[in-house]
Amino acid sequence: xxxxxxxxxxxxxxxxxxxxxxxxxxxxxxxxxxxxxxxxxxxxxxxxxxxxxxxxxxxxxxxxxxxxxxxxxxxxxxxxxxxxxxxxxxxxxxxxxxxxxxxxxxxxxxxxxxxxxxxxxxxxxxxxxxxxxxxxxxxxxxxxxxxxxxxxxxxxxxxxxxxxxxxxxxxxxxxxxxxxxxxxxxxxxxxxxxxxxxxxxxxxxxxxxxxxxxxxxxxxxxxxxxxxxxxxxxxxxxxxxxxxxxxxxxxxxxxxxxxxxxxxxxxxxxxxxxxxxxxxxxxxxxxxxxxxxxxxxxxxxxxxxxxxxxxxxxxx
Amino acid sequence: xxxxxxxxxxxxxxxxxxxxxxxxxxxxxxxxxxxxxxxxxxxxxxxxxxxxxxxxxxxxxxxxxxxxxxxxxxxxxxxxxxxxxxxxxxxxxxxxxxxxxxxxxxxxxxxxxxxxxxxxxxxxxxxxxxxxxxxxxxxxxxxxxxxxxxxxxxxxxxxxxxxxxxxxxxxxxxxxxxxxxxxxxxxxxxxxxxxxxxxxxxxxxxxxxxxxxxxxxxxxxxxxxxxxxxxxxxxxxxxxxxxxxxxxxxxxxxxxxxxxxxxxxxxxxxxxxxxxxxxxxxxxxxxxxxxxxxxxxxxxxxxxxxxxxxxxxxxxxxxxxxxxxxxxxxxxxxxxxxxxxxxxxxxxxxxxxxxxxxxxxxxxxxxxxxxxxxxxxxxxxxxxxxxxxxxxxxxxxxxxxxxxxxxxxxxxxxxxxxxxxxxxxxxxxxxxxxxxxxxxxxxxxx
Numbered sequence: 001x002x003x004x005x006x007x008x009x010x011x012x013x014x015x016x017x018x019x020x021x022x023x024x025x026x027x028x029x030x031x032x033x034x035x036x037x038x039x040x041x042x043x044x045x046x047x048x049x050x051x052x053x054x055x056x057x058x059x060x061x062x063x064x065x066x067x068x069x070x071x072x073x074x075x076x077x078x079x080x081x082x083x084x085x086x087x088x089x090x091x092x093x094x095x096x097x098x099x100x101x102x103x104x105x106x107x108x109x110x111x112x113x114x115x116x117x118x119x120x121x122x123x124x125x126x127x128x129x130x131x132x133x134x135x136x137x138x139x140x141x142x143x144x145x146x147x148x149x150x151x152x153x154x155x156x157x158x159x160x161x162x163x164x165x166x167x168x169x170x171x172x173x174x175x176x177x178x179x180x181x182x183x184x185x186x187x188x189x190x191x192x193x194x195x196x197x198x199x200x201x202x203x204x205x206x207x208x209x210x211x212x213x214x215x216x217x218x219x220x221x222x223x224x225x226x227x228x229x230x231x232x233x234x235x236x237x238x239x240x241x242x243x244x245x246x247x248x249x250x251x252x253x254x255x256x257x258x259x260x261x262x263x264x265x266x267x268x269x270x271x272x273x274x275x276x277x278x279x280x281x282x283x284x285x286x287x288x289x290x291x292x293x294x295x296x297x298x299x300x301x302x303x304x305x306x307x308x309x310x311x312x313x314x315x316x
Numbered sequence: 317x318x319x320x321x322x323x324x325x326x327x328x329x330x331x332x333x334x335x336x337x338x339x340x341x342x343x344x345x346x347x348x349x350x351x352x353x354x355x356x357x358x359x360x361x362x363x364x365x366x367x368x369x370x371x372x373x374x375x376x377x378x379x380x381x382x383x384x385x386x387x388x389x390x391x392x393x394x395x396x397x398x399x400x401x402x403x404x405x406x407x408x409x410x411x412x413x414x415x416x417x418x419x420x421x422x423x424x425x426x427x428x429x430x431x432x433x434x435x436x437x438x439x440x441x442x443x444x445x446x447x448x449x450x451x452x453x454x455x456x457x458x459x460x461x462x463x464x465x466x467x468x469x470x471x472x473x474x475x476x477x478x479x480x481x482x483x484x485x486x487x488x489x490x491x492x493x494x495x496x497x498x499x500x501x502x503x504x505x506x507x508x509x510x511x512x513x514x515x516x517x518x519x520x521x522x523x524x525x526x527x528x529x530x531x532x533x534x535x536x537x538x539x540x541x542x543x544x545x546x547x548x549x550x551x552x553x554x555x556x557x558x559x560x561x562x563x564x565x566x567x568x569x570x571x572x573x574x575x576x577x578x579x580x581x582x583x584x585x586x587x588x589x590x591x592x593x594x595x596x597x598x599x600x601x602x603x604x605x606x607x608x609x610x611x612x613x614x615x616x617x618x619x620x621x622x623x624x625x626x627x628x629x630x631x632x633x634x635x636x637x638x639x640x641x642x643x644x645x646x647x648x649x650x651x652x653x654x655x656x657x658x659x660x661x662x663x664x665x666x667x668x669x670x671x672x673x674x675x676x677x678x679x680x681x682x683x684x685x686x687x688x689x690x691x692x693x694x695x696x697x698x699x700x701x702x703x704x705x706x707x708x709x710x711x712x713x714x715x716x717x718x719x720x721x722x723x724x725x726x727x728x729x730x731x732x733x734x735x736x737x738x739x740x741x742x743x744x745x746x747x748x749x750x751x752x753x754x755x756x757x758x759x760x761x762x
Contacts, residue, residue: 198562238473239473
């Protein structure tokens with residue numbers, strides 16, 4: 001898809017975050033992903049871009065959809081994909097992150113996809129290995145492929161991103177999805193709002209160029225995109241918000257609150273959803289929900305990211 | 317008080333409510349302007365329709381009911397921001413019925429009920445219960461305070477949004493301070509989103525320790541463990557810093573020391589949404605009144621040194637202290653007739669708050685207007701209430717009182733279910749003659 005004779009169109013060896021990507025880089029990945037959608041829609045889903053390459057999924061945090069999505073993306077591009085069972089590996093026996101990285105590096109993988117509970121852990125690992133590293137989520141920092149798949153979904157449904165108003169609602173404080181989306185959507189010219197109780201807002205978030213709302217009515221007013229975030233169960237019980245009941249009443253997206261947004265506003269959620277906590281079933285399953293499409297775009301985006309990084313692999 | 321008469325508020329609007337009621341020949345106290353004039357107040361449909369020098373019996377329609385006040389003071393009904401009422405769970409100490417009789421007789425027309433009841437007011441259903449009980453059995457308005465933290469445990473944020481929707485007027489953990497600063501920070505952040513007023517009882521429980529009275533010479537002579545003034549100031553200082561961090565509206569339930577006043581003064585100078593109240597007891601009594609281990613004067617926070625009392629009075633006069641509260645806390649004989657250390661803290665105060673406050677007026681320590689403002693318009697402003705002011709269109713919550721009528725406090729005649737008054741047998745000047753809530757007379761001395 002890319003002309004190997006020229007300078008690589010995607011100038012980065014790793015994908016560690018949206019931060020550091022130019023609008024051009026992002027658009028390049030989105031265009032690549034757009035083309036990759038067809039890969040998964042055919043009977044013959046196999047490509048040969050990564051044939052002979054090894055991709056390791058290194059998920060220190062449990063994940064279903066992201067890990068499966070990367071695994072499929074890797075396999076459809078012809079790579080050998082290995083899922084590291086971190087829970088039963090030597091990591092559990094006390095091995096440090098760097099030792100794990102060095103060990104894996106010695107096995108000569110081409111791409112490592114990493115998720116880790118600590119912000120910055122993926123960057124640390126990237127410095128210690130020779131292969132390409134993809135951040136599949138580090139703590140509350142970044143989750144770049146999620147933001148890319150969200151952007152692709154928006155672009156396909158709205159035809160553009162520039163000039164749209166996107167309201168990201170819920171637990172911003174603990175959300176890497178929110179941070180990556182704020183960076184990406186802002187970079188592409190969308191107006192980004194965050195809507196959340198103060199207890200779930202990172203201090204100083206307005207300096208990231210977003211408008212802050214603490215009320216759903218005001219926050220959704222005139223929004224084109226309503227992006228809901230998951231509220232972790234352990235955060236519903238009084239530490240950050242009083243209860244799931246109160247959270248749903250004031251910050252959960254139901255039909256009544258969705259009415260504040262534009263009539264053609266679309267609803268997104270990175271999943272997995274908590275029905276009746278941050279989103280009502282009628283909305284999650286309703287005609288304006290893009291939640292299932294997001295999952296499909298997830299595979300396409302990850303195919304695109306792997307393809308883009310493949311250009312930099314030795315002998316690539 | 318056999319010469320008095322109580323009337324239960326009628327819940328329906330009757331023809332009588334439409335008949336204008338006029339108080340004439342009164343010394344009108346306007347707490348907003350800290351001014352007074354001779355004149356009258358015209359009341360109809362539960363509201364103040366007009367007031368001023370022009371309202372006199374000569375120019376009123378024949379069908380109006382006219383009450384000649386004979387030169388007595390007429391002021392807005394008092395708003396008490398801090399009272400323990402006992403319902404639910406401590407009905408043997410007080411009920412809404414008995415507390416509001418005491419309040420009506422004392423000129424208090426709005427009472428904020430502390431939420432540290434059993435069960436605590438931390439669920440919308442309890443707020444609803446209180447509002448219905450108040451409607452059915454209360455003689456004056458009872459506004460529920462609801463919990464800041466679930467179960468008043470100081471750990472998890474209470475359902476502030478749902479409690480507010482149910483009718484909670486403000487939020488507090490009662491006489492339990494929130495120890496953990498991280499919890500307090502989150503509570504204040506969350507309350508801020510709902511523009512909910514956080515009322516906190518500022519006491520560092522660890523520093524207060526086993527103390528039972530003010531720390532100092534007198535406690536040492538009595539052989540009692542003291543509570544340093546810093547127990548209040550340290551917590552208050554923490555709270556103000558968190559109010560600054562979070563932008564929450566913060567009200568200190570009870571300030572009793574000059575140290576606290578410095579903190580409040582700075583917070584106000586910095587433009588923070590910070591207010592405070594003190595109790596009628598701390599304005600009019602000091603630690604020496606404990607005398608021979610009188611447990612009725614065991615209070616929380618404790619009565620302080622006379623220097624502190626003077627500082628509190630001066631701060632009330634300057635407006636630094638916004639409100640005066642009764643800190644009504646009925647305790648029965650079983651919890652008071654005990655050695656000082658073992659006795660419960662607290663004193664009743666609804667019925668004597670105004671009379672005790674008038675002591676300060678008679679002694680020249682504070683002007684009448686300022687005292688009334690701290691019991692009416694300032695609480696109304698802090699709480700966002702329409703009553704508590706002499707204004708056309710405001711609810712006709714009014715009181716008539718003779719500021720000079722002498723009497724001796726006889727606990728047996730007080731209406732509270734408990735008789736633990738610190739003013740037992742005290743001589744006072746100033747009695748409430750009539751109390752009106754929403755244009756209806758709920759108490760009248762005969």
